[in-house]
Amino acid sequence: MEMSLNPVRVLKNEAQEEKAEMARLSSFIGAIAIGDLVKSTLGPKGMDKILVANGRNAGQVEVTNDGATILRAVGVDNPAAKILVDMSRVQDEEVGDGTTSVTVLASELLREAEKLVEQKLHPQIIVSGWRMATQVALDALTAVAQDNSANDETFKADLLNIARTTLSSKILHQHKEFFANLAVEAIIKKSGGTLGDSFLDDGFLLDKKPGVHQPQRIENAKILIANTPMDTDKIKVFGSSIKVDSLAKIADLEMAEKEKMKEKVNKILKHKCNVFINRQLIYNYPEQLFADAKVMAIEHADFDGIERLAYCTGGEIASTFENPSLVKLGECDVIEQIMIGEDTLLRFSGVKLGEACTIVIRGATQQILDEADRSLHDALCVLAATVKESRIIYGGGCSEALMANAVFKKAALTSGKEAIAIEAFGRALLSLPTAIADNAGYDSAQLVSELRAGHAQGKNQLGLNMDEGKVANVRELGITESFAVKRQVLMSASEAAEMILRVDNIIKCAPRRRVPDRGYC
């Protein structure tokens, strides 16, 4: 019967299966493409990318140098590429910086692996070689890491150096000295002015205005921070509805409602606060009541703002107002409106806990602001990571060259096929300084070979000076990076590359059919 001649279809209609060489090829290509995409942003002379949004906010433009931001925006279909994107996202969440390095390193590892697989090396042998290499590299990295946390002076210098190094590849480059000095709690963005106009404000800034006819400046403020509806309090008993049979009764109910609100306001006032900040809306009527009582009332402060405010003023977020004595009020010396450019902001200065401060970033366009925000965020993350894990290492390709040096040595000592994989790992590590030099337009081959030779001779503080295009002692240049970030880059990249390399089969299920939307849910 003809039936038996037909191929047996096991998977669904549109499903695809890629096996062995094809699968490997497709994952290598995907991963390398992603690496090449972000490679040009690496290093102090790296270039930026313009991302044009799709979908809901189509046409919106973003200019960025941040690997994670770029990768988040490019929609990828290739499974291996997806793994790399996911990895850089995690790097962003975990340590905040090194998102580009981790992607480039992983894709360079896979580029090397592709050659090795072509030479008929079993993927598992490559993996076991890489594991040895990762361990050696990590040991080398740990050995040179320095811990200056005992000495406050040098530790601060380290932090400054790290911030400077992190910011140097970003748009804030021109003002890196300046920004590196900022230590931060909150970031508020305001367009207008130039980046140099940015400043660090002691205290807390809230992008809100008090209600009309209310005091605009309050000294010795007692702040009640609340999360409560100040429109009409809805009845929470389930299933209740209001049913009236005459107009007069509606008026009655309205009165009752108004009375309830007034009572609530009175209760709030009993707390003896002179500032009332609510997360939810405040309607006109209570606002007017607050104005009468000379209380500054601020509505619709966002959740993060409220929490941070509660944290720094030492108040608590209240939702019931029955027991004034139990509610802790926030305190600060002065609340005033300040003008930044043309916008007014509220400044809470002299807060009780005294730890909060806000960075106001000024810049000509929204894009610059966003990028500055991201860059500062990166710097802050790295600083925070460094405070936690105080060891530092030297940047500018120094640590990569150092690790590569250790890895090459290990390769020379290893007998067996793993040695080839170990060597490949070393080459992949060196591709990072190569990319940095290339991006700056220098002769990478010359510089990297000088770097390698230097490290082989034991000068383990040599790195790339991208201002002058030569190999120099990075310690003197103050190019410093956080050990935690570098370690994470190394581990994540080798983990992800290993994962992709181990794959020999890709099965894609049939894409889900989009059911036409009927317009309602």
Added chain:
Amino acid sequence: MNAFPGTFAFDEYGRPFIILRDQESQKRITGTDAIKTHIMAARQIASTVKTSLGPKGLDKIMVSSDGDVTVTNDGATIMKLMEVEHEIAKLMVQLSQSQDDEIGDGTTGVVVLAGALLEQAESLIDRGIHPIRIADGFELAAQCAIKQLDAIAEPFPVDPNNKEPLIQIAMTTLGSKIVNKCHRQMAEMAVDAVLNVADIEKKDVNFELIKIETKVGGRMEDSMLVKGVIVDKTLSHSQMPKELRNVKLAILTCPFEPPKPKTKHKLDVTSAEDYRALREYEQEKFTLMVKQVKDAGATLAICQWGFDDEANHLLLQQDLPAVRWVGGPEIELIAIATGGRIVPRFEELTPEKLGSAGLVREMAFGTSKDKMLVIEECKNSKAVTIFLRGGNAMIIAEAKRSIHDAICVVRSLVKDSRIVYGGGAAEISCSLAVAKEADQLSTLEQYAFRAFSVALESIPLALAENSGLHPIETLSELKASQVAEKKPSLGVDCMLTGDSDMKSHNVVESLNSKKQQILLSTQLVKMILKIDDVRSKNDGSM
């Protein structure tokens, strides 16, 4: 095409009448054709997972219909995510699922074995042996193999004070997975977790007490075993204390909201007085609820439902930290761990029903404000949580699957402590025994026996192939030396160490798992061989 038997019949006047309707819209295959198509489909499935067998097996990327990526080495997961359509292929998927449910490990092996059995059956059918005879022969051969397994099985001491042997076994299971980077640590975690909850006397392990929680980020080495419960929730109010000691937990399944009667009702507010009364009732209710919890002596409220803003603040004011939206299984686990009772109503809360824990704290991760709640030093210290970290979401998902496998294996050892040696050693030994038995049979079944013996060899063959060894050469050497040295522990030397005695590598598998593999795959093969007619709706793709 339409003249399938049984479709038409003729009455005494020679007029045809239709017995089965709509033949055109149906697909049908019968007899040997059906069996052969089925064998083809099953073999195709087996060949997909075959390359992931063994410590040097490779992984698969699975892209779901929504574009989500999963990277895995676990047979059952691969099959589940393949979304197969063919009926027989679906049976194969179920086969690995049932191995997964029963034992938790060996899901790849069972599929490969079934595939090999079917391949052998095909050539027997070509030689004209009736499928039922083959099926019966396989059944007998399986029993023979099981007998051999029992004979070569060795007792394995499960001793809570000496974990080393168990760790070795867990390491064998984890050997083929990506987590073998921190191989030993993972194995130790799995063993500790099982031993913690195991009841050695009764040989029982309650799986409900082991929870695997994951969080993306950090390094795999940061994974740990927590003797307590981890909940992916935070305290309901950001200003509640982050660390509590000597906690009394009230475990509630009622919301901090005004009660909702179950019967349908309607409440009409018709006057201003009603409105006020209702308001007072509401406030009273909130205070009462908090008071009831407080009066029972609770210092932490775990609630399955949400809180109203007002209730939330009242709780803060009354110094009663609380956690909201805790899921059902987690609430149960907390109840078990802390020895508390789950209370459905505030009225029923009494001091005896409270659970107790030594330490409850919030744990923060990374730069984003991720937090988790850890409940430790519980009354019933048996509940444990394995907390996994890793560089990306896929690697964690795979680590979770791997550790689950390892736990399952350790558990099956606690239940039945006999073992056989891995690396294909047990299969070779069974294969030899079955082949020997075949010659003593006088009936047709001896062909099935021989086929069965060849099929068993497929596992060591695949292992050798995946490890980059010469499969046939390795197998024949192993067979010869097993016979010569009478050592059933000789297996494929996957790690290329030069020593093929699995005993010295500590590559062992539980007897139970191996038995199950052979039984399940034989059952399935019998079932497939017995099908001779398939009807399905024709979707036009053929």
